[in-house]
Amino acid sequence: MNKNLVDLLSKTMQTCFDKGIFEKKDVPSIEVEAPKENSHGDYATNIAMILASILKMNPRTIATRIIENIEDGDNILEKVEIAGPGFINFFIKDTIWATLLAEVDEKDDRYGESEIGKGKRVQVEFVSANPTGPLHVGHARGAVIGDVVANILQASGYSVSREYYINDAGNQMNNLGRSVLYRYRQLLGEEIDYPDECYQGHYINNLASEILTKDGDRHQSEVEEEVISLFTDYAAGSILEGIKNDLEAFGVVFDCFFSERELYKDDGVETLLRELQEKQYIYREGNTLWFRTTDFGDEKDRVVVRDNGEPTYFAADIAYHKNKYERGFDTVIDVWGADHHGYVPRMYAGIQALGKKKEALDVILVQLVNLLRGGKPIAMSTRAGEFVTLREVVDEVGKDAARYNFLLRRSNSHLDFDLELVKEQSNENPVYYVQYAHARICSIMRTAVERGHTIPGYHDVNPSLLSLPEEFNIIKAIDRFPELIEGSAKAGEPHRITFYINDLASAFHSYYNKNRVISDDAELTHARLFLVKCIGIILRNALHLLGVSAPERM
């Protein structure tokens, strides 16, 4: 409906220009929104006030001219009013509302999808945790946000690829292998002073004993420098396997795992450095190579090759992003922990040096999670190996509750995640509120069928029987769903969906308590069954986008 009105208004503006009522000027994009106040109509636009300064006319005069020239061909408008400083308020005919549901019925599980992406290729890179230990809760929020952003983009007509970048080339990997090796030797009875900088978690011991079972004691006598890579490879592979399993249990599946090592194997970093040098973004100080990121607004230049000749992580990361674009992605989205925010300007510098526009990269920063139990913070230390793993959380609270609760806030804001609350199956837990609405709708459908009704489609009902104000409001909300998904896709903000379905579920619960869906009046029953069915479709589609199940019974 919103779009219809925008179209109507742009045609009207055209008419006004053609007739010479307004001097021809560039018109800013017309926006129509639903006012909070019912007396302000069903929809309103501020276009007259925007045009006031451009056309140098009184906004109320502009509004009057616009209204005079509206051609309501489809006959949807009850009345149009000018209010306040120059708002144009639209009142839609009551009979129009129910007709909007035809589209929901027709598109069914595809309702909410759009083509705004026009098939553009987008890559969403997220999680990308080092394979030096299992995923913990801190990774979980980024995992869900990345996954859902990808879902939303896919529904909006983008061609989406989900990618996990494996940092398996750095110093830390060597450290991992060493850690396992020392534990292995300890298991064989050697006295070893286990270094502080080695990984402390118990999973290291497990990996060590796995190797012991597999290979016996034959690595004990081998030279550390020679055998360490074997331990590294085994540990990284095994940990990565675990990470994949944990993610899958969390409902997150990647299209691609990209290894940093591959980048070096293909000389990706070398090639990149040459390119930057040719483009004169590099200067040398002794053995150190600096990238002049300040050319692109970074606050200081950054080292890409260290004094010892080794490229920095940053260099590899630019090469990695170059590789992404070479694989044909138009836009690349990076989901990072907010503690990496200082990294953002230099990454933008990196891609701009490659000749990409800033718009080709979008960084979504995810704030850290405050893990609580019963209101008390849970202390975590990755170094000391004391942390709550993603797997533990999913096992304890369930996939649905875990995911939903991570989507309850804007990514940018801090999130308290209280295991007791998230686990609780009560009104404190929003996920069940929404799921319950869906289950309830399914229950109504079952009862209706038991009583001999068939579940109606749009053409089986008399739309004019949906005439209550709360029914209009529900339809209005349903009608807004596709726009909501579009907005959510453009902004990369999945939380909008959780807020929306919470409102819709609330409207439904309220409606349910006030009105009977199934009654003696067969025609009315069918109309309401149809409305309720449409609500169910929205809830199901939305939950699906969030990767949360829509149960038929609870």
Add this chain to the structure above:
RNA sequence: GCGCCUGUAGCUCAGCUGGAUAGAGCAACGGACUUCUAAUCCGUAGGUCCUUGGUUCGAAUCCAAGCAGGCGUGCCA
């Protein structure tokens, strides 16, 4: 020191990119189950949108300064 983020009801947070009288959940109080699922609903109460200026028809939203909290500020990843 510098940079980024945050500051909205007692608590946790929305606020659709500048719109009309700022919203929701929780907590508090009072009500509704012989009816299609009470994991629900209805009602009451709750505000210096951190402060001060600026931009304009109009600011929680934009700009500047300040205050408070978080994070960052490696030739670590």
